[in-house]
Amino acid sequence: MSGTLRAVIQSSVRDHIAEVIIDNPPVNALPVAGFRELATTIRKLGSDPDVHVMIIGANPKLRGFQVGVDIKELAADSTKKSLLEVSKGCWDTFAAIYDCEVPVIAAVHGYCLGSGVSIAGNADIVVAADDAQFGVPEVDRGALGVGTHLARFVPQHKLRMMFFAGQMVSAAELLSYGTVERVVPRAELMDAAREIAQTIAAKSPLVIRRAKESLNVIEPVDVKRAYRFEQGFTYELQLWGDSDELRQAFVDKRDADLRSNEELSGAVVGDRDGGAERPEEEELK
Numbered sequence: 001m002s003g004t005l006r007a008v009i010q011s012s013v014r015d016h017i018a019e020v021i022i023d024n025p026p027v028n029a030l031p032v033a034g035f036r037e038l039a040t041t042i043r044k045l046g047s048d049p050d051v052h053v054m055i056i057g058a059n060p061k062l063r064g065f066q067v068g069v070d071i072k073e074l075a076a077d078s079t080k081k082s083l084l085e086v087s088k089g090c091w092d093t094f095a096a097i098y099d100c101e102v103p104v105i106a107a108v109h110g111y112c113l114g115s116g117v118s119i120a121g122n123a124d125i126v127v128a129a130d131d132a133q134f135g136v137p138e139v140d141r142g143a144l145g146v147g148t149h150l151a152r153f154v155p156q157h158k159l160r161m162m163f164f165a166g167q168m169v170s171a172a173e174l175l176s177y178g179t180v181e182r183v184v185p186r187a188e189l190m191d192a193a194r195e196i197a198q199t200i201a202a203k204s205p206l207v208i209r210r211a212k213e214s215l216n217v218i219e220p221v222d223v224k225r226a227y228r229f230e231q232g233f234t235y236e237l238q239l240w241g242d243s244d245e246l247r248q249a250f251v252d253k254r255d256a257d258l259r260s261n262e263e264l265s266g267a268v269v270g271d272r273d274g275g276a277e278r279p280e281e282e283e284l285k
Helices: 003-008 032-046 071-075 081-098 115-122 137-141 156-165 171-177 186-201 205-217 223-240 242-252
Strands: 009-014 017-022 053-058 064-066 104-108 111-113 125-129 133-135 168-170 182-184
Touching: 003 032, 009 032, 017 032, 017 186, 032 053, 032 081, 053 064, 053 186, 064 104, 064 115, 071 081, 081 115, 081 223, 104 115, 104 186, 111 115, 115 133, 125 171, 125 186, 133 171, 137 156, 156 168, 168 171, 171 182, 182 186
Parallel strands: 017 053, 053 104, 064 111, 104 125, 111 133, 125 182
Antiparallel strands: 009 017, 133 168
8 A cells, every 4th residue: 555545544443443534635535545545444443343333434634524526536537447447446446335343433524515415415414513514516516326225325306316416415414314314513513423432432342233134134225236337338438428528617617518419319329218228237247
C-alpha cells in the first residue's frame, strides 16, 4: 500500500470498535485505488474477531463525508479502463459494508453524494451532522446506480424527484423518515457514533454477528443484485456517448453539448411490450 493511500483511508481499533476514516481533500472524492483500499480495509477489520462493531466516518475538516468517484480521473482516461475499475471498486466497497460480519455505523457530515450515499446506505445505522446533505448527481454526470441505496433512505416518489432533478435532502428530513438515527452538531458526530458503537460492542459478539447475517438474509430487496443491475444501465449509457460529454463538461466547468431528440430518435431504449431483456448479474461481471 502506498503512502498516498495510507493518508486516504485510515483505520484503528480500540475497545472492540473499529474506525475507518476517509481522508482525501478537499471533498473526499475517491479514485479507483481509494475504493480498492476502502473495500480491503473494511473486509479485513470485519473479519477480525477482536472487532465487534465498525464506524465509517470522514475527516471532519473536509467539506464532505464522501462525494463520489473522481470524475477527473475518469475523464482523463480515453481507454475506459478506469471506468470499469471504479465500477468494480464501488461494487466491492458497497458489498464489503453490506456483508461486513459486524454492524457498520456511518457517521456522515457535510456533502454525501453519489457513492457517499451508497456507503452510508449499505451501513446498518446512520448518524449525521446537522450540516449533512445527501444527494445523487448521477444523471448530471452521465451515470446511474445509487437508486438501490437511496431507497434505503427516502420514500419512492421522493427518490425519483431527487434522482431526476438532482435535488438534495437534509439530515433533518431523513431523521423524520427514521432512516437516520441521530442528528447532532458536527463537533459531536463521532462521539454520537461511538456511543452507539459502545452499546453494540458490549453485547455478545457471536449473537451480534449472527444477527447481522440473519437481517441481511430477510431483506425484501437483494441490495447487491439490484445495484449490479443498475450498473448495467451505466455501461449502456457509455455506448451512446452522452456520459463522456457530461463528465468532460463537469471537468471543463461548462454546459454539456448533448444530442438533440432527433439524433436520438433511432435509439432503441426498450421494448414497449415488456422492456428489453437485461443481462443477468453473472453476465455483467
